[in-house]
Amino acid sequence: MITRRHHLAVLAAATVAAGSALAQSDTVKIGVILPMTGQQASTGKQIDAAIKLWLAQNGNKVAGKKVEVIVKDDAGVADTSRRLAQELVVNDKVVALAGFGLTPIALATAPIATQSKTPMVVMAAATSSITEASPYIVRTSFTLPQAAVAMGEWAPKNGIKKVVTLVADYGPGNDAEKYFADRMQLNGAQVLEKLRTPLRAPDFAPVLQKARDAKPDAIFVFLPSGQGAQFMKQFAERGLDKAGIKLIATGDVTDDDQLADMGDVALGVVNAHHYSAAHPSAMNKKFVAEFQALNKFRPNFMAMGGWDGMRVIVNALNTTK
Ligand code: VNL
Numbered sequence: 001m002i003t004r005r006h007h008l009a010v011l012a013a014a015t016v017a018a019g020s021a022l023a024q025s026d027t028v029k030i031g032v033i034l035p036m037t038g039q040q041a042s043t044g045k046q047i048d049a050a051i052k053l054w055l056a057q058n059g060n061k062v063a064g065k066k067v068e069v070i071v072k073d074d075a076g077v078a079d080t081s082r083r084l085a086q087e088l089v090v091n092d093k094v095v096a097l098a099g100f101g102l103t104p105i106a107l108a109t110a111p112i113a114t115q116s117k118t119p120m121v122v123m124a125a126a127t128s129s130i131t132e133a134s135p136y137i138v139r140t141s142f143t144l145p146q147a148a149v150a151m152g153e154w155a156p157k158n159g160i161k162k163v164v165t166l167v168a169d170y171g172p173g174n175d176a177e178k179y180f181a182d183r184m185q186l187n188g189a190q191v192l193e194k195l196r197t198p199l200r201a202p203d204f205a206p207v208l209q210k211a212r213d214a215k216p217d218a219i220f221v222f223l224p225s226g227q228g229a230q231f232m233k234q235f236a237e238r239g240l241d242k243a244g245i246k247l248i249a250t251g252d253v254t255d256d257d258q259l260a261d262m263g264d265v266a267l268g269v270v271n272a273h274h275y276s277a278a279h280p281s282a283m284n285k286k287f288v289a290e291f292q293a294l295n296k297f298r299p300n301f302m303a304m305g306g307w308d309g310m311r312v313i314v315n316a317l318n319t320t321k
Contacts, residue, residue, distance in 0.1 A: 027066045028095050030313060031088030033081050033109070035101040036073035039200065042226045042257050043101040044073065047123050047306030049295050054310035057290065062317045070094065076101060078108035085112040096121060096313050099306075102199075102224070103127040103171035110134040119316070123309040124225075124302050127171030140312055141305035142274040144172045144222060145179035147250040150272035151220060152183025155248055158270075160218045162190045163248075164211045167222040169196035176222035176250060192216050202227065204234040211245070212238060218246040221253050225302055228253040229262055236265040251276065256300040275301035 032051065034044035048071055060067045070092055074081040081100070088094045089112060097113060098121040100106040106125040110133035113120035122130055122139040131137050155163065165181060167173030173196065181191045192214045195207040202223070211219050219240065223231055235247060251273025254266060277288050277298050287307065291299040 025065075027068050028062060028317060029068045029070055029088075029092050031085070031092060031094035031097050032069055032071045033074050033084050033088070033097065033099040033105070034071060035076035035105075036071070038075040038077075040076040040101045040224065040226055042255075042300075043124055043224075043302045044099075045297075046257060046300055046302040047099060047101075047309075049291065049297075050299065050303035050306035051310050053287075053291050053294055053303075054307050054314075056294065058314065062314050063321045067314065067317075071099075074101075074105060076105070078102075078104040081105040082108045082112065085109045089116045089118055094118065095317065098309050098313060099123055100125045101302075103130060106130050106137075107133055107171075110137060113137060119313075121309045121313055123305040125172075126175075128175055129171070138312065140308040142301070144175040144250060146274060147252075147272045148176045148180035148220075148222070149183050151248055151250070151270075152180045152187065154270070154272065155218060155220070156184065156187040156189045160189065160246065160248070162192055162216045163218050163220050164193045164195060164214050164216045165191060165220045166195045166197070166207055166211060168199050168202065168224055168227070170199050172224065173222055180220050197223070199224070204231050205238065208234055208238045208240060212240055212243055216245060218248050221247065221249040223253055225252050225255050225257070225300065228255050229258040232262045232265050232269075236263075241265055246270070251301060256298045257302075260298070273301060275304045 034047055035041055036044040051069055072084040074084055085097055096119045100122045101124045103125045106122050113136040114134040118136060120137045122137055124141050126141050126144055128143040128145055131139050163184060165177050167177045177194055184191055195210055197207055247269045249271045251271045254269055254271050256277040259266060288299060
C-alpha cells in the first residue's frame, strides 16, 4: 500500500512536469495499450490497424503538432497493462491512454488515469461499469447489455421460449447473461440453465453437452472476440445444430474477423450487435474498403472502436489546442 501510494504521488508530480514539457514540444504522444500477442491478439491487430487507417485518412497533425502513437503489447495481462500505463504517463508523457482489450485490463488501469489526470479512451472492453471506474474514462466500444437486451426482445417473438445461456465467466459475460435472462423472463420465456466457461483456455465440450441435454429451443452465447470460431466448430461437432438447437448470440461470437472461416455452421445464426462490416451506410462502405486496401482481413467491431477512439482523441486535442 505504501509503495503504491508513493508511486502514485510520483506519478502525479511527473504529470505536472509533463504539462510544461508538452507546451514546448512539437509532438503529442498517445499511448495505446493492446493485446498484440496471446489469446486476444486479434483484438490488438484490429485496433492497431484501425488507428493506422485513421492516421492515413486524416494525417498526423493536430493543433499544429505531430501526433505520435506509441503501441505497447500487454498480451492481455492486467498487471502488464498497468505497468505499461505508468511508463507511458511518467516516461513518455502521453496526453492520452487508449486501447484496453479486456475488462480486467481497463479496470486495472483506471486508477492510473485518475491519479495522473490522463484521459483514457477504452476502445474495446465492454462491461457496463467500466466508464464508472474513473472520471477520465470515455468509451468508444459498446456494452454487452446493449446487445443482450436486443436478443432478449427478438428471441421470444421468433418462437424461442426455452433457452440455455453460455457466457465467458467474467464482467462482460455476467452482464450478457443477466440482461439477456432478465429480458427473456420479462417476455415470458424460460431460462433452463446458465452455463459459463473460463476466460482463459475455455473448453466448450462439457457445457455444450449440458446445453444439448437441456433440450432448449436455442442457446444464447457471449464469448470475447477471438473465441467464436473455436466455439462454432465444437457446436457443430457436438451436433447441436442437427439437434435443432438454434444458436443466438452477441456479435462477439460471429466476429467479422473470423466469420469467413467458420463454415456452414454459421448459416442461420442470429445475433445482435452495434457493428457489422456489412452495414450498408456510405460511411461504413468507405471504412471497410479503405481498411481492406491496407490489410488482408475484414474490420470487425474492435476496429470500429479503435477508429472512433482515434477520432475522439484528435478532436479533443484540436478543441483544447
Ligand atoms: C470484452 C468484451 C472483450 C467483449 C471482448 O473481446 C469482447 C471485455 C476481446 O470487456 O473484456 O468481444
